[in-house]
Amino acid sequence: MQWETVIGLEVHAQLATKSKIFSGASIAYGAEPNTQACIVDLGFPGVLPVLNEEAVNMALKFGLAVNAEIGERSIFARKNYFYPDLPKGYQISQFELPIVGKGALTIDLDDGVQKVIGITRAHLEEDAGKSLHEDFHGMTGIDLNRAGTPLLEIVSEPDMRSIKEAAAYARKIHQLVVYLGICDGNMQEGSFRVDANLSIRPMGQEALGTRTELKNINSFRFLERALNYELERQIDLVENGGQVVQETRLYDADRDETRSMRSKEEANDYRYFPDPDLLPVEIDPERLDAARQDMPELPDQKRARFESDYNLSADDAGKLTQSRPQADYFEATVEAGADPKMVANWVMVELGGALNKAGLELNNSPVLPTQLGGLLKRIADNTISGKIAKQVFEAIWNGEGDADSVIEARGLKQITDSGAIEAIIDEVIANNPKQVEQFRAGKEKLLGFFVGQVMKATQGKASPGEVNKILLGKLKG
Numbered sequence: 001m002q003w004e005t006v007i008g009l010e011v012h013a014q015l016a017t018k019s020k021i022f023s024g025a026s027i028a029y030g031a032e033p034n035t036q037a038c039i040v041d042l043g044f045p046g047v048l049p050v051l052n053e054e055a056v057n058m059a060l061k062f063g064l065a066v067n068a069e070i071g072e073r074s075i076f077a078r079k080n081y082f083y084p085d086l087p088k089g090y091q092i093s094q095f096e097l098p099i100v101g102k103g104a105l106t107i108d109l110d111d112g113v114q115k116v117i118g119i120t121r122a123h124l125e126e127d128a129g130k131s132l133h134e135d136f137h138g139m140t141g142i143d144l145n146r147a148g149t150p151l152l153e154i155v156s157e158p159d160m161r162s163i164k165e166a167a168a169y170a171r172k173i174h175q176l177v178v179y180l181g182i183c184d185g186n187m188q189e190g191s192f193r194v195d196a197n198l199s200i201r202p203m204g205q206e207a208l209g210t211r212t213e214l215k216n217i218n219s220f221r222f223l224e225r226a227l228n229y230e231l232e233r234q235i236d237l238v239e240n241g242g243q244v245v246q247e248t249r250l251y252d253a254d255r256d257e258t259r260s261m262r263s264k265e266e267a268n269d270y271r272y273f274p275d276p277d278l279l280p281v282e283i284d285p286e287r288l289d290a291a292r293q294d295m296p297e298l299p300d301q302k303r304a305r306f307e308s309d310y311n312l313s314a315d316d317a318g319k320l321t322q323s324r325p326q327a328d329y330f331e332a333t334v335e336a337g338a339d340p341k342m343v344a345n346w347v348m349v350e351l352g353g354a355l356n357k358a359g360l361e362l363n364n365s366p367v368l369p370t371q372l373g374g375l376l377k378r379i380a381d382n383t384i385s386g387k388i389a390k391q392v393f394e395a396i397w398n399g400e401g402d403a404d405s406v407i408e409a410r411g412l413k414q415i416t417d418s419g420a421i422e423a424i425i426d427e428v429i430a431n432n433p434k435q436v437e438q439f440r441a442g443k444e445k446l447l448g449f450f451v452g453q454v455m456k457a458t459q460g461k462a463s464p465g466e467v468n469k470i471l472l473g474k475l476k477g
Contacts, residue, residue, distance in 0.1 A: 002203040007166045008158035010195040013183040021150035022049030033143035041148035043088030055150040058182035060291040068103025076278040079270045085129035095272045098123035107168040118157030163227045210244040226251035310340035325362045336373025375403040428453045
C-alpha cells in the first residue's frame with residue numbers, strides 16, 4: 001500500500017526579552033541552577049504575575065510577518081498538569097483566544113517549487129523548568145531557571161507531506177524569528193525547539209490517521225532523523241496488523257529511535273480556564289501600528305531586492321539572505337565601493353571559509369566590510385590579481401591593516417606595464433625552446449606552463465590578462 005505522510009509542527013521560540021514573561025527575573029543563559037527563579041516564577045502564595053509588554057510587541061511582529069489575523073483581545077489561561085519542574089502545578093498559556101491567529105508561510109523546496117504552509121495560531125506562554133537526570137544517580141534534579149521564560153508557540157496546520165517539507169518549514173520559521181530580532185535562535189541553548197506531529201494515511205484518503213507527537217527536538221538534523229524513524233515505525237506497525245496509538249514520544253539521538261513517553265493529552269485533560277490574575281490583553285491600533293513601523297525587511301523581500309538591485313542570481317541572493325548579519329555585511333561591503341557580484345563570491349566563499357575554519361560567527365569577523373570592499377576595489381582596478389588578493393585577505397585577517405597598507409608594505413602591486421611583462425616573457429620563451437616547439441606543434445595545454453614560469457619570475461605580480469595576451473601572440477607568432 002502507498003502511504004501518505006502528514007506532518008504538523010509546533011515551534012517554541014524563546015522571546016529575546018531581558019526578563020521573564022510575568023516577572024522581572026533574568027533569563028540570561030548559563031546561570032547556576034535555581035538562581036534566576038523569583039517567587040512569582042515559583043508561584044508563592046500571594047504573588048501576582050505582571051505581563052511583559054515587550055513579549056506582546058514581539059508576538060505582534062511575528063503575526064505581521066506571516067500576514068496573520070491579530071487577536072484584538074486575547075486571554076491567558078491556566079494549563080493544569082503536575083510535573084516536578086512545574087512548581088505552580090499549572091502553566092500560564094493561551095488557549096481559546098491567542099494573540100496571533102491564522103496566517104501562512106511560503107517555503108522553498110530543493111526542486112525550486114514553493115509551497116504555502118498554513119499557520120493555525122501563535123500564542124504566548126511561559127516555559128517550565130528543567131529536569132536533570134544525568135548527574136544524580138537514580139534521582140532527578142530540578143533547575144527552575146527557565147520557569148517563566150517567555151515563549152511564542154507557533155502551531156502549523158498539518159500541511160506538510162514530506163520530511164523535507166517539514167525541515168524546510170522549521171528552517172524558514174527559524175530564519176524569520178531571528179530576522180525579526182524576537183529570538184536568538186540558539187538551538188543548543190533551547191531557545192528554539194520543535195515538537196513534531198506525524199501520521200500516515202492510505203494515499204487518496206481524506207481522513208487523517210492517528211498521530212504521534214515527538215517532543216523537544218533541538219536541531220534540524222535531529223528533526224529529520226526523528227521523523228524518518230517515526231514514519232518507518234508507523235508504516236511497519238500498520239502493515240503488520242497493529243494500530244498507531246496517539247501518544248507523546250521522545251527522540252533518542254544516541255540510539256536514533258523514538259520511544260513512548262506518555263499517552264497524548266487532549267485539551268480537556270489540562271482543564272484550561274482563564275487565569276484570574278491576568279486581565280485580557282487588548283491590542284489597540286496604535287500598538288499595532290508601532291509594531292508595523294518597527295518591522296525590518298523580511299528575508300523574502302530582501303532576497304527579491306538583492307536580485308533586482310544588485311543583479312544577483314536567485315541562488316546567490318537566497319544564500320546571502322539566509323542570515324541577517326550576512327546580508328548586512330554584503331550590503332556594507334557593496335557600499336564601500338565594491339562590485340556586488342564579486343562581493344557575493346568573496347563573502348560566501350573566502351570569508352565564509354575563513355570564518356568556518358576559525359570557528360567564528362560573522363559578527364566577530366576580523367575583516368570588516370570596509371576592509372573587504374577596499375580589497376575588492378584593488379582587484380577591480382588591476383592593482384592586484386585575484387591570486388595576490390588572497391594573500392592580502394589573509395594579512396588583513398591577521399590584523400596587518402587595510403588592503404592598501406598591506407599591498408604597499410609587502411610590495412604586492414601588480415605589474416601591468418606591457419613592456420616589462422614582454423621582456424620577462426621573451427626570457428621565458430628563450431629559456432624553454434623545447435616547450436615552444438611542442439606548443440607550436442599543437443600541444444596548446446603548455447600555455448599553462450609558460451604562464452606559470454612568467455608568474456614565478458614576477459613573484460605572481462604580473463597581470464594575468466596581459467601575460468596571456470602577450471604570450472599567445474608570441475607563441476603563435
